[in-house]
Amino acid sequence: MRILVTGADGFAGRHLCALLRAAGDEVLEAHGPRAEGVNSHALNFDITDEAAVRAAMERARPEGIIHLAAFSSVARSHGNPTRVFAVNAMGTVNLLTAARESASEARVLLISSGEVYGPVHEGARATEEQPLAALSPFATSKMAAETAGRQFHRSYGLRVVVARPFNHLGEGQDAIFAVPSFAAQLRAIQKSKGEPVLRTGNLDSIRDFSHVGDVVAAYRLLLTAGEPGQTYNICSGEGRTIRSVLEEMLVLSGVSARIEQDPARMRPSEIPYSVGTPDKLRALGWEPKRTVTEALREVLGPTGL
Template sequence: MRVLVTGADGFVGRHACAALRAAGDEVVEVHGPRGEGISSTALHFDIADEAKVKAAVSEVKPDSVLHLAGFSSVAKSHQNPARVFAVNTMGVVHLLTALRESAPKARVLLVGSGEVYGPVAEGTLAKEGHPHVPLSPYAASKSAGELAGEQFFRSYGMEVILARPFNHLGAGQDPTFVVPSFAAQIRAIALGTVDPILRTGNLDAIRDFSHVKDVVDAYRLLLLKGEAGQAYNVGSGEGRTIRSLLEEMLQLSGVQARIELDPARLRPSDIPSLVADTGKLRALGWAPRLTVADALRDVLGPRVGSN
């Protein structure tokens, strides 16, 4: 299939494009404004620019769209809510409007976030029917983007599928995210360039972690078999504290360090526990192939974690 991948120059986008090509798909990459020069064959535009989105979709006329472009930081979303909604919500509207005009039969996977559920009682899995209780501009903008997708499905019969990924890990993730931040600090400690002190935010939060390669496999499956108008959680279905990940990373690396709370790394609002019910996705035939330990080794890289 001919797949238009927005956000192709991002962490997940790079893994997704590789997986789609390995499966034999034709991939047309869309890079954001900061992706200029990375690829001479990719399209470059801001998903919040309606005119450029329309022009690109009219040119490509894709069979399928994997929509990954977006503002991805929960923590930073509190600093610029207007930009977050312009990208994560209006970007969806621009894309679907353009597809309705130029490629109305394309199957579209809108990648949202499990953050839309907000707080879920510890020991309870978030199901797709769970109400949305967003605690950040990021989560609210993703929820609003989903509403737009549902409206285009209901009103115009477009093949829109919703993915709600939970936390995913792997090589190439921005160091502003928690696990790559730990990895950068661990590498620096291992090299002896800093004191053996690891600075962290809240380590008691419980999250659902998956390897990014399993996540992108789920996305391709949803493009092929997902039911239009439906939402699918993408995760492991297992909860772990951030602290347990950090302890495993230290064990894998052989590094010893003192852990210190850094108030600057705490979010204005945080969710104590968020774990996915993945029954709908698994019913389509998906199951994870890789482990969290595999992902942590990939994040740590070849210089660390060879024990």
């Protein structure tokens, strides 16, 4: 299949493109405008530029589209909601409009987020049918993008599927996120470039973690087998505290450090518990094949750090 991947130069995007190529797909990478020159074969455009998106889609004419390009930091979204909505909501509308005009038969997978559920009742697991309760500009913009996708499906017959991935980990994730931030601090401590203090946000929140390899495998499955107009969680169905993840990283790295909570790393609105159910995805044949421990080893590096 000829597949256009937006956000191909991002964390999940790099893993996804490698998986698609290994499966024999023809991959058209779409990078942001700041990536110009990094990959001469990539399409470089700003997802918020309607004309540029249309031109890229007309050039690509894909059979499948996986839309990953996004403002992805929940924490930073509180400080720049206008940009978040421009990229995540209007960027998606630009993509859908271009697809309708130049690739109307393509299957389209929109990547949303488990953040759209907001706080899940402790002990429960979010299903795709439950009401949404976004607590951040990031999550609200993803809700808007989902709504646009469903409207384009209902009104114009565009074959849109929505994926809601929960937290995923692995090699190459930006240090603005918690787990790679922990790894970066552990490296600095090990190399004696920092005091043996590791600064964190809220460690008591419970999250549903998966290996990025399993998440991108779900993306390919949903692109080919997901039912248009439907939404699918991508998650493990199991919750663990961020504290337990950090403690495991300390053991794996062999580094000792004092843990201090940093007010600057706290979110304005915190979700104490977020766990989903992957039953709908599993019904398509998806099963996780990698563990969180494997992902943490990859984050830390081949030698532990």
